[in-house]
Amino acid sequence: MLRARSPEECHLYMGLHPCTCGAERFAWQRHYLIPGAEQTSVYEGECPGCGEAREFRFAVPDTLAPPFTFGGDEPSQVLDPYQFLTRYHLTTRVVPSDPAVLPESQRARYYAELRTGIAALREVLKFIPADAAAMPADAFTSEAGRAAFEADPEQFARERLEGLLDSHQETLAAYQAAVRGTTPGQSPASS
Ligand SMILES: [Zn+2]
The missing domain is CATH 3.30.360 (Dihydrodipicolinate Reductase; domain 2)
Known part of the structure; x- marks a missing residue:
C-alpha cells in the first residue's frame, strides 16, 4: 500500500x-x-x-504530520524530489512577495499557500543524505523527475535548495506579520 x-x-x-x-x-x-x-x-x-x-x-501513521507540512525528517515514500520541487514552483508563481499588494481578506489564504510551498521545498532537501551536497540520482521515481534531474542536476543540489529556502524568510515574516499582526523578524513555524 x-x-x-x-x-x-x-x-x-x-x-x-x-x-x-x-x-x-x-x-x-x-x-x-x-x-x-x-x-x-x-x-x-x-x-x-x-x-x-x-x-x-x-x-x-497514528500521528499525522501537522498542517503545512508533508512529513517528519524522513523523505517521502510516494513522491520524489521533482514532484515536490514542482509543487514549490507552483507556489512561487502565485504568491506575491509582498502581502501588502493583496486584499486583507486574501492574505491568510496566500500565507497558507506560501507555507505549503516552502514545506514542499523542505521535502526536496530530505532526499539528500545528511553528509552529501548532491541529490542522489536514485531518489527519482517519476519519469519526469529522472528527466529533470538529467537535464539539470544542479537545481537539486543542497546549496541551491538551501539558498531558495533562505530567500523566502523575509517574505514569510512579512506574511506572518500581515496575517497575525505580529512583528516581522521571528521565524514562523519551524516545522
Ligand atoms: Zn475519469
Missing part, C-alpha cells in the same frame, strides 16, 4: 495521478480512516471527467 505521512502528502499524490480518462482533478467526496495495526486513510469519489468511481488508500 502507498505510505503517506500527512493529508497534504495524500492530496499532492492524488493530484499527480490523473484518472485514466485524463481528468486531473479528483474531487473526492468521502474521506475516512480505518483503524488497525497500521491506520489506513481512504479517499473515495467519482471522477468529474468520466464519472468513474475512484479510490486512493494510504497507510498513514
